[in-house]
Amino acid sequence: MTLAPYSAVLFASYGGPNEPDDVLPFMRNATAGRNIPDERLLEVSEHYMLFGGRSPINELNAALMDAVRAELARRGVDVPVVIGNRNWEPYLGDTVDDLVAAGHRQVIALATSAYRSYSSCRQYCEDLDGARSGKDIAIDKIDPFAETPEFVAANARAVVDGVRALRERVQGELRVLFVTHSIPLTMNQASYTGEPDSRYDAQHLRVAEAVAREASEALGEALTWELTYCSRSGAPHIPWLEPDVNDRLEEVAGEDVDGVLAVPFGFINDHMEVAYDLDTEAKATAERLGLPYVRAATVGTDPGFVAMLVDKLLHRAAVARGEAEDTTICQFSTGRCCLPRPATH
Numbered sequence: 001m002t003l004a005p006y007s008a009v010l011f012a013s014y015g016g017p018n019e020p021d022d023v024l025p026f027m028r029n030a031t032a033g034r035n036i037p038d039e040r041l042l043e044v045s046e047h048y049m050l051f052g053g054r055s056p057i058n059e060l061n062a063a064l065m066d067a068v069r070a071e072l073a074r075r076g077v078d079v080p081v082v083i084g085n086r087n088w089e090p091y092l093g094d095t096v097d098d099l100v101a102a103g104h105r106q107v108i109a110l111a112t113s114a115y116r117s118y119s120s121c122r123q124y125c126e127d128l129d130g131a132r133s134g135k136d137i138a139i140d141k142i143d144p145f146a147e148t149p150e151f152v153a154a155n156a157r158a159v160v161d162g163v164r165a166l167r168e169r170v171q172g173e174l175r176v177l178f179v180t181h182s183i184p185l186t187m188n189q190a191s192y193t194g195e196p197d198s199r200y201d202a203q204h205l206r207v208a209e210a211v212a213r214e215a216s217e218a219l220g221e222a223l224t225w226e227l228t229y230c231s232r233s234g235a236p237h238i239p240w241l242e243p244d245v246n247d248r249l250e251e252v253a254g255e256d257v258d259g260v261l262a263v264p265f266g267f268i269n270d271h272m273e274v275a276y277d278l279d280t281e282a283k284a285t286a287e288r289l290g291l292p293y294v295r296a297a298t299v300g301t302d303p304g305f306v307a308m309l310v311d312k313l314l315h316r317a318a319v320a321r322g323e324a325e326d327t328t329i330c331q332f333s334t335g336r337c338c339l340p341r342p343a344t345h
């Protein structure tokens with residue numbers, strides 16, 4: 001196998017603080033020009049402080065990079081796998097400088113977000129374009145990968161394990177609450193092409209449906225599920241995707257539900273949204289309601305998930321060599337991508 005013409009893999013991620021002194025400057029980066037009230041900035045800073053001022057994201061990305069490196073090596077491909085972030089060190093621009101200095105002229109990037117939306121796809125294309133601007137290097141990016149059988153299968157395995165853990169405590173009715181990052185309704189409308197079935201929420205509904213079907217079959221139990229959201233920010237008068245997972249917990253507690261499985265399938269790893277919004281806040285809500293609650297694993301370094309990422313990288317290389325059909329939707333270099341950030345004010 002070969003990754004040629006690419007000579008390196010570049011992870012593009014969000015970044016997060018490593019220590020308490022990083023938290024405020026990180027939060028200022030993450031909210032710059034975004035119309036996010038100071039109150040929300042301070043509130044989210046507190047979430048990071050509860051975890052010693054350290055986000056889990058950087059080491060989780062490192063573990064995923066190790067797994068991708070190992071899977072590439074298994075297929076005979078030995079290339080550097082490096083990372084650059086939008087909001088914290090190492091910043092994408094610095095990582096791209098290092099790549100250029102090391103002689104790389106064409107690399108393939110992968111964003112650590114699974115779904116299409118401005119924040120999780122197009123903005124990474126913009127970040128990469130900014131990071132390489134004026135430099136002698138070309139960067140292509142693989143498409144978001146949520147709607148692949150492998151991502152579905154990895155999440156279904158996590159749901160099966162989660163339901164089994166919950167079944168040790170609960171005999172009656174279970175409710176599966178799929179959870180993803182909320183975004184403003186305008187951004188939802190604009191995600192990808194703006195066609196109804198390409199919206200961010202529609203992508204999640206398709207993936208949730210497929211995950212629930214696969215897990216139900218494996219368990220021999222028809223799961224009842226719904227889609228919920230976490231991590232809403234922005235000004236209060238701006239509508240974001242709902243319902244919030246905590247609000248649904250309140251409601252299902254009164255709907256003859258005996259136990260809840262939260263499935264953070266909007267996140268590929270146990271980022272702060274999972275560590276705080278689900279494992280801290282939603283867990284406390286469920287405890288207050290006396291509702292047994294289990295949180296399913298994120299895909300993390302699931303071997304099937306990692307193999308799929310490597311398949312995508314190798315396929316894109318074959319496309320660049322003219323040996324495979326180009327199925328990429330998001331191609332910033334050719335002006336073909338999902339829609340820009342919609343105005344929110």
Ligand SMILES: CC1=C(CCC(=O)O)c2cc3nc(cc4[nH]c(cc5[nH]c(cc1n2)c(C)c5CCC(=O)O)c(CCC(=O)O)c4C)C(CCC(=O)O)=C3C
Pocket residue numbers: 014015016017027030031034036040041044055056057112113114117119120181182183184231232233234266267268270271272273
């Ligand atoms: C769709 C989506 C994903 C993709 C899911 C994924 O990739 O997993 C994602 C990932 C992440 N978001 C993260 C953190 C933050 N997101 C914020 C703010 C926002 N996110 C948004 C959306 C998304 N965000 C939006 C529309 C905003 C409003 C501001 C804006 O329009 O840009 C803010 C500002 C404070 C706040 O308002 O919460 C923070 C601190 C972290 C790091 C976590 C860690 O440290 O472990 C990660 C991976």
Ligand SMILES: [Fe+2]
Pocket residue numbers: 181231
């Ligand atoms: Fe976010």
